[in-house]
Amino acid sequence: MPYFNFNDSVNLLTKLTPRRLWNAAKVFSSYQVSKLTGKPVQWGYPVSISFEPTTSCNLRCPECPSGLREFTRPTGMLKKDFFRETIDDVYKELLYLIFYFQGEPFLNPDFLEMVKYAHDKGIYTATSTNAHYLNDEKARKTVESGLDRLIISIDGTTQDVYQSYRVGGKLEKVLEGARNIVKWKKELNSKTPFVFFQFLVVKPNEHQVEDVKKLAREIGVDQVRFKTAQVYDYENDPNQLIPSLDKYSRYKKDKDGNMTIKSGLSNHCWKLWHANVITWDGLVVPCCFDKDAMHQLGNIKMQSFKQVWNNDNYRQFRKELMTSRKNIDICANCSEGLKVWEE
Numbered sequence: 001m002p003y004f005n006f007n008d009s010v011n012l013l014t015k016l017t018p019r020r021l022w023n024a025a026k027v028f029s030s031y032q033v034s035k036l037t038g039k040p041v042q043w044g045y046p047v048s049i050s051f052e053p054t055t056s057c058n059l060r061c062p063e064c065p066s067g068l069r070e071f072t073r074p075t076g077m078l079k080k081d082f083f084r085e086t087i088d089d090v091y092k093e094l095l096y097l098i099f100y101f102q103g104e105p106f107l108n109p110d111f112l113e114m115v116k117y118a119h120d121k122g123i124y125t126a127t128s129t130n131a132h133y134l135n136d137e138k139a140r141k142t143v144e145s146g147l148d149r150l151i152i153s154i155d156g157t158t159q160d161v162y163q164s165y166r167v168g169g170k171l172e173k174v175l176e177g178a179r180n181i182v183k184w185k186k187e188l189n190s191k192t193p194f195v196f197f198q199f200l201v202v203k204p205n206e207h208q209v210e211d212v213k214k215l216a217r218e219i220g221v222d223q224v225r226f227k228t229a230q231v232y233d234y235e236n237d238p239n240q241l242i243p244s245l246d247k248y249s250r251y252k253k254d255k256d257g258n259m260t261i262k263s264g265l266s267n268h269c270w271k272l273w274h275a276n277v278i279t280w281d282g283l284v285v286p287c288c289f290d291k292d293a294m295h296q297l298g299n300i301k302m303q304s305f306k307q308v309w310n311n312d313n314y315r316q317f318r319k320e321l322m323t324s325r326k327n328i329d330i331c332a333n334c335s336e337g338l339k340v341w342e343e
Contacts, residue, residue, distance in 0.1 A: 090306070154171075
């Protein structure tokens with residue numbers, strides 16, 4: 001299963017228009033100018049946006065605020081009319097749309113309708129799911145929606161290991177969902193969605209890295225990707241999740257034996273220039289590490305997205321990031337710059 005997938009890459013490139021390409025060039029250039037000058041400069045609009053379909057989830061994963069039911073913000077569902085209004089404002093510049101932040105997207109009854117709307121605007125669409133709701137009918141509708149990328153979280157190849165992190169989950173439901181998607185891709189002669197198993201490597205499952213590759217080949221998914229796990233209290237690791245395999249860990253021990261994050265914290269971040277996150281109720285936050293939406297840069301129920309993107313809050317946040325990123329709480333456990341190993 002190669003790192004590079006030709007069909008998926010070509011599909012993404014077909015979404016480029018002259019306007020989107022020019023916007024991406026402006027965004028990239030402004031980021032480089034910002035790094036060189038040490039002062040935030042922002043040209044263009046996001047290349048990628050994450051939109052949250054819901055905060056609800058059927059599982060109770062131990063490092064997830066949705067799974068732990070520990071949000072301080074309200075739980076709810078993204079409304080399709082609100083979603084369409086936002087997309088209408090940004091689709092000419094937007095290349096990539098991620099239907100995920102917190103929660104299980106397929107719990108939103110209008111989810112695939114929103115995917116289809118974005119697809120019809122020529123946007124590359126992706127989502128991440130625990131696959132428990134991909135029955136035969138839903139799998140067919142998923143393929144028919146035009147979804148371009150489907151990430152299936154599978155963090156174990158046996159039920160006991162899988163449920164040690166995906167608490168409340170059933171591995172057989174995940175495998176059934178994956179088989180249904182593969183089946184309908186073949187039946188409908190569709191190259192999309194590009195499907196990959198995402199394996200979050202933690203201590204309880206690290207011995208199954210080779211097993212998940214074999215399982216993926218048997219089912220016929222396109223790729224397996226191994227992701228490093230974020231552990232909130234990584235200094236103590238109370239759930240014993242940090243793997244012993246160093247290359248799959250975000251953390252390392254320093255000379256004093258204390259656990260530290262590997263990536264370091266440079267005073268710049270590509271995410272703040274090319275992407276952001278919109279919660280189900282319209283809050284705009286910097287990135288996916290702000291899971292509880294504590295850094296609210298705007299509200300697109302009160303302003304248009306483009307107004308928010310260039311408002312005083314955004315400019316101030318970028319300025320703080322470029323002067324003292326280590327003092328921003330959501331950056332303290334950031335994995336930006338760390339690899340996700342792929343097979």
